[in-house]
Amino acid sequence: MVRVRTVCRRMLTACAAALPVLSAGCQGGGEPGTRVDLLLAGGQIYDGSGSEPVLGDVGITEDRIVFVGDAMVAGVEAGEVIDVSGHLVAPGFIDMHSHAELDEEWGWDASEFLFQGITTVVLGMDGGGTDEVSDRFRSWATNGIGVNAAHFVGHNYLRRTTMGYDDRPPTEAELESMKSRVRSAMEEGAFGLSSGLFYLPGNYAETEEVIELARVAAEFEGAIYDTHDRDLGAVYQGVGYDASVAEGIEIGEASGTRVIFSHFNPQSVVNYGRAEVGARLINDARARGVVVAAAQHPYTATQSNLRSYTMPNWAVVGGDTAMVRRFGDSDTLAAIIRDQEGMLALRGGAGKILFSTPRPDLNGKTLAEVADEWGVDAPTASRRILAEGNAAVMNLDLYQRENTEYLAQMDWMMTCTDGRTPAEGQNTTHPRVYGAFPKKMRDMALDGDVISVPFTVRSFTGLAADWMRFPDRGYLREGYRADVVVIDLDRYAGPASFEDPHQYSEGVVHSFVNGLFAIRDSELTGVLAGVPIARPE
Numbered sequence: 001m002v003r004v005r006t007v008c009r010r011m012l013t014a015c016a017a018a019l020p021v022l023s024a025g026c027q028g029g030g031e032p033g034t035r036v037d038l039l040l041a042g043g044q045i046y047d048g049s050g051s052e053p054v055l056g057d058v059g060i061t062e063d064r065i066v067f068v069g070d071a072m073v074a075g076v077e078a079g080e081v082i083d084v085s086g087h088l089v090a091p092g093f094i095d096m097h098s099h100a101e102l103d104e105e106w107g108w109d110a111s112e113f114l115f116q117g118i119t120t121v122v123l124g125m126d127g128g129g130t131d132e133v134s135d136r137f138r139s140w141a142t143n144g145i146g147v148n149a150a151h152f153v154g155h156n157y158l159r160r161t162t163m164g165y166d167d168r169p170p171t172e173a174e175l176e177s178m179k180s181r182v183r184s185a186m187e188e189g190a191f192g193l194s195s196g197l198f199y200l201p202g203n204y205a206e207t208e209e210v211i212e213l214a215r216v217a218a219e220f221e222g223a224i225y226d227t228h229d230r231d232l233g234a235v236y237q238g239v240g241y242d243a244s245v246a247e248g249i250e251i252g253e254a255s256g257t258r259v260i261f262s263h264f265n266p267q268s269v270v271n272y273g274r275a276e277v278g279a280r281l282i283n284d285a286r287a288r289g290v291v292v293a294a295a296q297h298p299y300t301a302t303q304s305n306l307r308s309y310t311m312p313n314w315a316v317v318g319g320d321t322a323m324v325r326r327f328g329d330s331d332t333l334a335a336i337i338r339d340q341e342g343m344l345a346l347r348g349g350a351g352k353i354l355f356s357t358p359r360p361d362l363n364g365k366t367l368a369e370v371a372d373e374w375g376v377d378a379p380t381a382s383r384r385i386l387a388e389g390n391a392a393v394m395n396l397d398l399y400q401r402e403n404t405e406y407l408a409q410m411d412w413m414m415t416c417t418d419g420r421t422p423a424e425g426q427n428t429t430h431p432r433v434y435g436a437f438p439k440k441m442r443d444m445a446l447d448g449d450v451i452s453v454p455f456t457v458r459s460f461t462g463l464a465a466d467w468m469r470f471p472d473r474g475y476l477r478e479g480y481r482a483d484v485v486v487i488d489l490d491r492y493a494g495p496a497s498f499e500d501p502h503q504y505s506e507g508v509v510h511s512f513v514n515g516l517f518a519i520r521d522s523e524l525t526g527v528l529a530g531v532p533i534a535r536p537e
Helices: 133-143 155-163 172-187 207-217 241-255 275-287 306-310 320-327 330-346 367-374 378-388 401-408 432-446 453-460 462-468
Strands: 035-045 054-061 064-069 077-083 088-091 093-095 118-123 148-151 192-196 224-228 258-261 292-296 302-305 353-355 392-395 413-415 484-487 508-513 516-520
Touching: 035 064, 035 484, 088 453, 093 413, 093 432, 093 462, 118 508, 133 148, 155 172, 155 192, 155 207, 172 207, 192 207, 207 224, 207 241, 224 241, 241 258, 241 275, 275 292, 275 401, 292 401, 302 306, 306 330, 306 353, 306 378, 306 392, 320 330, 320 378, 330 378, 353 367, 367 378, 401 432, 413 432, 413 453, 413 462, 432 453, 453 462
Parallel strands: 035 077, 035 088, 093 118, 118 148, 192 224, 224 258, 258 292, 292 413
Antiparallel strands: 035 054, 054 064, 088 484, 302 392, 353 392, 484 508, 508 516
16 A cells, blocks of 8 residues: 655646536526636536435635635636536535544554545543644654544543552542543543543543543533443343443433443444434433434444453453453453453453454454464453453444435434554455445445435534534535535445455545645545644634
8 A cells, every 4th residue: 555645735826728617507696707726517416405416516715715606607707627427526524533543653544534424533532632733743744644633632541541440439649640640631621531431541430530530621602522432232241232322321411411322332232223212322421402413324333452352351450461460360361351252252252353453463353363273262362362461353244234224314424434543564454444425325225225324414514514614624615625525425435344444445536625726537646735724713
């Protein structure tokens, strides 16, 4: 995979003489005699609102959309005209829960995301976001990034760097320190607090601790609480799916933040057919005035880490070193094995745990296959691996397709990849990093009849922009940032699979990030036109 590092902020070149402008079928705005740098002519315009498409033209000058409508009627002249007839023209897509590795040289260009039509990613998810937001923004601006990026401050990060892996409430001083860091991150442009209460050490926190931190975020207008909630349904001896959703809503309601549930979908066969339960809890909360929503990806497999899927939380108190010491105590080990077996059973067995790690001895194999190779049982293989360090894994078939489709129909459901840019040499990874958006579009709208194309586009664009309160992104409107995608819907698909994941999505003909070509004629340009997006004041 060739990646080109090119940092460039203005790269559009006007032709010496204007080319003929194609007519379209709707009357637009703009002043008579308007001249634009570039005109996308004759496309099917999906403006991000969920409305049916209209035939029209989109004009771009520098980093702004300056015309939407019928260019011939309005007398618009253009430095360059691109015929996009027959193609969808939409605002750039917004990945509401992303793990794009924009800090790594091999992830700067965000190519996996751009080829899906994504032009903006939301980072700092699952409680992992640093509180040093200004430093990260400065790094992105200096090095260049392929997509725009917003950021959250993470509860897990704050707790781990303040308290380590202690299973206890914070002292007053520790809580005040974490609150101060939340406030600092919000002042530096974070959009809110993210949590990963399923993960350690966040799982050790009581609800009230998270409420206290979210209250600090709520001091800032429009603050969001984004949560990978405590128990999506596959947690051994957990609180359960219903109680977990209720807790997420409670944290937002008590703190005064808006709430969004990450990759919202009940897990495990015990929750097949139960999507309606979570949807009802959200709808009931909305009815009483809580501002709450969710995002989803369309796959049936998760991606996380081996420790979270195969090691009970009590065994990790104090961190990995303490965990490994417990393996050497026979009585403690017996209790660990019992819980490991229960955890694996809830997740469908060791054959459903597929490694997606740079480690070549594990990558692409299931935990069951590794155990067989080593001549041990799955819990033993898991402990042996964890003794050397954690490893990324996927849990196959944990989500049910019918649950996913039910939730896709909610008018508060946005879209995400939950995808992490694969490291160099990582042959196996979750295909969602390459194909989540086209898979949702194709499975549910183009080839299925679950939702319409305009509804799907809105879940990719305007709905997400409204939630993030982006003042000038997410819609095809004059004066808005020129984050625009042109897609051939007949070809729009994500060929990436679990067996062969490293395949870019197809069908994105052109992609503009802040007015610059990120993709032109289906080819990546290498221009890093993305910018950090701070929370609007």
